[in-house]
Amino acid sequence: MTSRAHLLRQLFVVLRLQQLRRAVPFEELQAYLLEQTPVGDQAQSYTLRTFQRDRRQIAEWLGVTIDYNSARRGYEVTETDALPAGHRRLLEAFELQAFLQLPAVLTPYVQLEQRRALGLEHLRPLLRAAQQRQWVAFDYRKFWEDEPARRTVAPLMLKEFRGRWYVLGLAADRQDSLRCFGLDRLQALELLPRRFGVPADFDPQTYYQDCFGIFRPDEEAPQRVLLALDADQGQYVKSYPLHHSQRVLVDDDAEVRVELRVYVTHDLLMEVLSMGERVRVLEPAGLREQVEAASRQVLSLLRQA
Numbered sequence: 001m002t003s004r005a006h007l008l009r010q011l012f013v014v015l016r017l018q019q020l021r022r023a024v025p026f027e028e029l030q031a032y033l034l035e036q037t038p039v040g041d042q043a044q045s046y047t048l049r050t051f052q053r054d055r056r057q058i059a060e061w062l063g064v065t066i067d068y069n070s071a072r073r074g075y076e077v078t079e080t081d082a083l084p085a086g087h088r089r090l091l092e093a094f095e096l097q098a099f100l101q102l103p104a105v106l107t108p109y110v111q112l113e114q115r116r117a118l119g120l121e122h123l124r125p126l127l128r129a130a131q132q133r134q135w136v137a138f139d140y141r142k143f144w145e146d147e148p149a150r151r152t153v154a155p156l157m158l159k160e161f162r163g164r165w166y167v168l169g170l171a172a173d174r175q176d177s178l179r180c181f182g183l184d185r186l187q188a189l190e191l192l193p194r195r196f197g198v199p200a201d202f203d204p205q206t207y208y209q210d211c212f213g214i215f216r217p218d219e220e221a222p223q224r225v226l227l228a229l230d231a232d233q234g235q236y237v238k239s240y241p242l243h244h245s246q247r248v249l250v251d252d253d254a255e256v257r258v259e260l261r262v263y264v265t266h267d268l269l270m271e272v273l274s275m276g277e278r279v280r281v282l283e284p285a286g287l288r289e290q291v292e293a294a295s296r297q298v299l300s301l302l303r304q305a
Contacts (some may be wrong), residue, residue, distance in 0.1 A: 007124055009043050009046075010058050014077070017066065023074030026051060029087055087296060092112060119165060119183030123158065125165050125191060126183075128157040134174070135192040146189065153179070154196035157204045161267075163213050168207070170196070178202075180214050212260075213267025225260040225268070226283040233278040234258075242271065259283075269294070 014030055019136060030046050055075075057068045068076045079118060124228045138153055139150035152172035159166045165183045177305075210222035226249075229237055234256020238248060241258045250257035264287050272279060272287070273294055281288040 004288045006054075006062075009258050010054050010062070013051075013054060013066075014058060014062060014064050017075065017077045025074045029075065034273070061131065063131070067188070071231060080222055088231065089172035102295050119186055122167075122183045122186055125189055126155050126158060129191055130167075130169075132156060132193050133198065135190055135194040135196055136180075136189060138189045139187045140181055141187075143185070148185075151181070152192070153181065156198065156202060157207070159208065159214060160178070162239070166214050170199070177218075178207075178216075186194040210262055211265070212262045212271065213265055215265045215267060216261070217265060220263060222263050224285075225262055225264065226281075227258050227272070228280045228282055229256045229275070230278045231256060231273055236276050 012027060012033060016029065026048055029051070031044055052246050059065050063079050066075050068075055079091065126136065128134075133154070134154060137150060137152045139148040140151045153167070153169040154172075155167050155169040156178070157168050159168055159180070167180055167183065167186075168180050171179045210216075226238075228250075232250065232255055237246075237254060237258060238251070242258070243262050245259075245261040247259045248256065249259055264284065269287065269290050272281060272291055281291050
């Protein structure tokens with residue numbers, strides 16, 4: 001079985017135990033795994049011995065301890081908080097990888113997006129390196145460069161945005177600032193024997209708290225962003241909020257007005273522009289001016305066509 005399938009199965013085990021919040025007999029866990037389409041084939045020969053090996057790896061890689069409760073005759077999570085949201089997104093990423101391997105007989109019923117995220121094979125080794133505080137090296141090519149450059153990085157956390165995955169860390173040549181690297185532009189990943197220390201002021205739970213996207217301009221402060229959307233577009237934004245800070249201030253037949261507290265970045269600008277004429281930026285003035293300038297440039301290019 002591939003390491004990807006191993007991790008997928010182990011994540012299913014952890015999520016199931018945390019969901020039930022009770023002692024679960026091995027036979028019940030075994031039956032549950034057989035019901036999960038992405039891991040069913042691999043679980044056919046899932047023995048108690050394999051489960052015990054999974055327990056050790058789950059404790060090592062995911063920081064989740066599973067013990068047997070003899071009084072309740074089942075296994076339960078004993079030493080962990082709830083599985084972080086990042087791990088849940090990892091589960092979804094690995095589920096997607098398994099789903100993409102659908103047998104040919106099912107393909108008439110499923111139409112997948114032709115564009116697929118690249119670099120997902122680096123998720124597990126980077127997660128391992130971040131947990132063990134282990135330096136990594138890889139070849140990295142920026143979109144505007146012809147040749148890749150070898151980079152040495154201390155990975156601190158994995159970040160997902162718009163279906164793409166990134167690793168945030170300290171680059172060996174610039175340890176005074178955090179850098180973000182797209183996994184789709186990363187090749188020849190190597191785990192190094194050197195260890196690193198996490199900066200005392202780095203908190204992975206709050207680092208991206210006020211961000212929309214992958215960029216955090218530390219020299220600036222988050223701003224109040226006020227958007228007025230037409231009624232139809234507003235329903236989309238209500239059902240799939242732009243940011244966890246989103247608040248709906250107005251919701252009627254004329255418009256939906258939402259407030260965010262985020263850094264004003266290029267990612268946010270691109271999101272607003274993607275809504276076209278269905279959104280107006282009320283605040284801040286700087287973002288409104290950027291949108292107007294971009295709109296004028298597009299109009300100018302269309303006139304030249």
